[in-house]
Amino acid sequence: xxxxxxxxxxxxxxxxxxxxxxxxxxxxxxxxxxxxxxxxxxxxxxxxxxxxxxxxxxxxxxxxxxxxxxxxxxxxxxxxxxxxxxxxxxxxxxxxxxxxxxxxxxxxxxxxxxxxxxxxxxxxxxxxxxxxxxxxxxxxxxxxxxxxxxxxxxxxxxxxxxxxxxxxxxxxxxxxxxxxxxxxxxxxxxxxxxxxxxxxxxxxxxxxxxxxxxxxxxxxxxxxxxxxxxxxxxxxxxxxxxxxxxxxxxxxxxxxxxxxxxxxxxxxxxxxxxxxxxxxxxxxxxxxxxxxxxxxxxxxxxxxxxxxxxxxxxxxxxxxxxxxxxxxxxxxxxxxxxxxxxxxxxxxxxxxxxxxxxxxxxxxxxxxxxxxxxxxxxxxxxxxxxxxxxxxxxxxxxxxxxxxxx
RNA sequence: GGACGUGUGCCCGAGUGGCUAAAGGGGACGGGCUGUAAACCCGUUGGCGAAAGCCUUCGCAGGUUCGAAUCCUGCCGCGUCCA
Numbered sequence: 001x002x003x004x005x006x007x008x009x010x011x012x013x014x015x016x017x018x019x020x021x022x023x024x025x026x027x028x029x030x031x032x033x034x035x036x037x038x039x040x041x042x043x044x045x046x047x048x049x050x051x052x053x054x055x056x057x058x059x060x061x062x063x064x065x066x067x068x069x070x071x072x073x074x075x076x077x078x079x080x081x082x083x084x085x086x087x088x089x090x091x092x093x094x095x096x097x098x099x100x101x102x103x104x105x106x107x108x109x110x111x112x113x114x115x116x117x118x119x120x121x122x123x124x125x126x127x128x129x130x131x132x133x134x135x136x137x138x139x140x141x142x143x144x145x146x147x148x149x150x151x152x153x154x155x156x157x158x159x160x161x162x163x164x165x166x167x168x169x170x171x172x173x174x175x176x177x178x179x180x181x182x183x184x185x186x187x188x189x190x191x192x193x194x195x196x197x198x199x200x201x202x203x204x205x206x207x208x209x210x211x212x213x214x215x216x217x218x219x220x221x222x223x224x225x226x227x228x229x230x231x232x233x234x235x236x237x238x239x240x241x242x243x244x245x246x247x248x249x250x251x252x253x254x255x256x257x258x259x260x261x262x263x264x265x266x267x268x269x270x271x272x273x274x275x276x277x278x279x280x281x282x283x284x285x286x287x288x289x290x291x292x293x294x295x296x297x298x299x300x301x302x303x304x305x306x307x308x309x310x311x312x313x314x315x316x317x318x319x320x321x322x323x324x325x326x327x328x329x330x331x332x333x334x335x336x337x338x339x340x341x342x343x344x345x346x347x348x349x350x351x352x353x354x355x356x357x358x359x360x361x362x363x364x365x366x367x368x369x370x371x372x373x374x375x376x377x378x379x380x381x382x383x384x385x386x387x388x389x390x391x392x393x394x395x396x397x398x399x400x401x402x403x404x405x406x
Numbered sequence: 407g408g409a410c411g412u413g414u415g416c417c418c419g420a421g422u423g424g425c426u427a428a429a430g431g432g433g434a435c436g437g438g439c440u441g442u443a444a445a446c447c448c449g450u451u452g453g454c455g456a457a458a459g460c461c462u463u464c465g466c467a468g469g470u471u472c473g474a475a476u477c478c479u480g481c482c483g484c485g486u487c488c489a
Contacts, residue, residue, distance in 0.1 A: 122473060164484090164485090165484065227443095238433095250442070253442060256444060257443050258444080259443090286443070305420095318441095318442050319441090358452090358454090359453085359455085360453065361454095364436085365450090368437065368452085370437070371437040397442060
């Protein structure tokens with residue numbers, strides 16, 4: 001355990017948060033010099049974590065570094081309901097197998113950020129206590145909340161206003177999550193701002209259960225690479241914690257300039273004044289700042305070397321007109337029966353290698369001059385072309401594949 | 407349970423009998439410009455086909471009609487109000 005004073009850690013721990021309910025309570029509880037139990041719940045609804053999750057996980061790590069205990073809740077049971085937060089439709093219900101598989105990769109990926117040592121981390125699955133609940137237990141839970149309070153929640157209110165459906169089981173979600181807090185006796189719960197309501201429910205249930213209510217700390221939501229919506233895998237606007245350095249670099253370079261300070265602040269340890277300089281156009285070159293950002297991110301999930309390498313590769317492939325090739329190009333074994341006397345038609349090749357799903361799409365992309373073979377634009381979709389072992393096929397600006405003929 | 411609405415392509419949304427593979431917008435994809443940013447410009451965006459053209463699509467199933475996303479019947483989903 002670090003010997004940081006409570007007030008020093010208070011300042012550190014509050015930094016970057018959106019809101020703390022409440023900072024006074026946090027200060028008070030830190031003052032007891034007893035390691036706090038810091039809860040973070042994650043629903044294993046998709047197999048990969050994104051930098052959006054990283055924002056909260058980084059905060060959790062800070063708590064660990066200050067000597068507190070992280071309690072990671074794998075919401076394997078709640079995932080079967082699906083958090084209605086931010087959803088305009090109900091989520092599909094996941095099977096237990098899917099949840100299990102996702103939980104596994106989640107944990108592995110979270111390990112890149114948080115300290116996985118047993119003394120610093122407790123991992124629990126909420127099926128442990130949610131599964132055995134009887135109807136009478138559930139009713140007792142429900143009795144602690146009113147319909148009005150539940151419906152005033154932004155996501156439900158919004159759906160109501162839009163005439164979208166709300167299923168009854170979704171109303172139970174906040175209660176289940178709150179019940180987790182009771183069961184693990186959390187001192188602090190972390191989450192994104194969109195989890196505020198859910199997390200605050202935990203305080204109510206804990207109070208009713210005679211426990212001191214947890215302090216709720218919510219982090220800002222990380223905007224996705226599209227610059228509009230919350231970063232999420234399902235929206236496709238994400239940078240994954242498990243992404244390769246190349247992907248991380250490319251995706252980071254593609255975010256808009258406006259997003260930079262947000263990303264710097266939530267995803268890196270750079271000091272505020274340094275960030276201020278980096279995002280100030282009069283003091284820094286935006287492209288270079290973004291490169292810095294990309295490197296800082298990659299350094300955390302891979303290594304400094306990988307970050308440098310990715311930067312070098314990026315400028316080689318995309319800089320100055322974009323002539324170079326990426327370091328790692330996936331091999332594609334050309335099926336023998338694809339090759340006729342004069343080679344194969346671009347359409348067949350594009351379908352076979354997976355660049356296009358339909359023949360019409362393949363025809364189209366060639367017409368749009370989006371396909372190159374060894375850097376040369378392919379003009380005709382239906383004329384067979386000669387291909388050789390080692391040729392590089394390119395779709396658009398960033399999809400490459402190496403043809404292997406054996 | 408009843409009344410009234412509503413269901414269109416990835417999303418939103420026009421469209422009330424032929425000129426509709428279906429306006430428009432968004433998104434996505436490709437190209438141009440650039441810093442793989444933003445903004446902007448051009449193109450593409452159901453399937454098969456070299457093309458002509460053919461096939462499939464407007465909740466589902468039937469029906470009317472030379473012809474239906476558009477009319478009729480039944481069913482299903484959703485919503486609002488009533489109970």
